[in-house]
Amino acid sequence: MSAGDGRRWLVTGGAGFIGSHLCDALLAGGGSVTVVDDLSTGLRGNLDGAIAAHGGRLEFIEAKASDAVLALDPSRFDGIFHLAAAVGVRLVVEDPVSAAETNVAETSAILAFAAQRRVPTLVASSSEVYGKGVRAPFREDDDIAFGPPTVSRWSYGLSKALDEHLALAHARRDGLPVVVARLFNTVGPRQRGRYGMVLPRFVSAALDGRPLEVHGTGRQVRCFCDVRDVAGALVRLLATAACHGRVFNVGSDRPVTVEDLAQLVLRVTGSASGVVHVPHSEVFGPSFEDLAIRVPDIARIRAAIGFDPAITLERTVADVAACASGIAGGLSGGAA
Secondary structure, rough: OOOOOEEEEEEEOOOHHHHHHHHHHHHOOOOEEEEEEEEOOHOOOOHHHHHHHHHHHHEEOOOOHHHHHHHHHHHHOEEEEOOOOOOOOHHHOOOHHHHHHHHHHHHHHHHHHHHHHOOOEEEEEEEEHHEEOOOEEEOOOOOEEOOOOOOOOOHEEEEEHHHHHHHHHHHHHHOOOOOEEOOOOOOOOOOOOOOOOOHHHHHHHHHHOOOOOOOOOOOOEEEEEEHHHHHHHHHHHOOHHHHHOOEEEEEEEEEEEEHHHHHHHHHHHOOOOOEEEOOOOHHHHOOOOEEEEEEEEHEEEEHHOOOOOOOOHHHHHHHHHHHHHHHHHHOOOOOO
């Protein structure tokens, strides 16, 4: 299976940040795409470029995935990418009930839909599945430790872990060709800071001349991967039969502290804005817990599909700034 001419794809959450770049990659490969998105966090405008370039091969359905599949025939599709989910730490902390229910209910509906005809399906998961992390770098077969249910931030990771269990259970029971992709800090053009995403928040502040707000000490270690590298990886994961029934970390393994990210944004944008530190408790409440380090081991995906992120963080920051300024980014959307 490949993303070549004539393939028909269903992308849930396709109007979102990652989903829209995935649509670019699939359309550039010659396929046709049906996007299902309720626009709760996605933007219709994220698809404008794809519609302009490939309008006849992109269908948009504004609906929840669980509602849309009631009127769709799974035999229409050669593959499904399920990205619809609650996004962002701020959104999860503010409304943990909706976040958890959305993640589990929508994934369950999509998997049942795909299983009817064993349509190859990729389920987007999250590094939040690792919870507090038992070691670093995080490996796909690590044990998992979460905080108590009284701490709302863990609801997201728990719901995504249940999504993974459901996906792999369908693979075992129904023979569903399914891949689970655990995404780590995906960044790039079209990403918004509204739900707590750090890079667009920093870029927006730098461009506006406001201080960049670093939560906590800034010594937290993260790895940021450009969305265009990620989109290409998702296509290849689903296209590779040997990946079916497995879980893969998807991200960069090049660590950077949040403080260093802030300084990089200032350098790339040429901004004179400073940096201010704000305690997590002031942003997310007194019970919020954060991880000191979140770094993926990507040996498995590297061996499976030769994945090696190619777009530098400096280039990503420049393209995010260009996008925020209303200027077309230097790189076209799609697989890198």
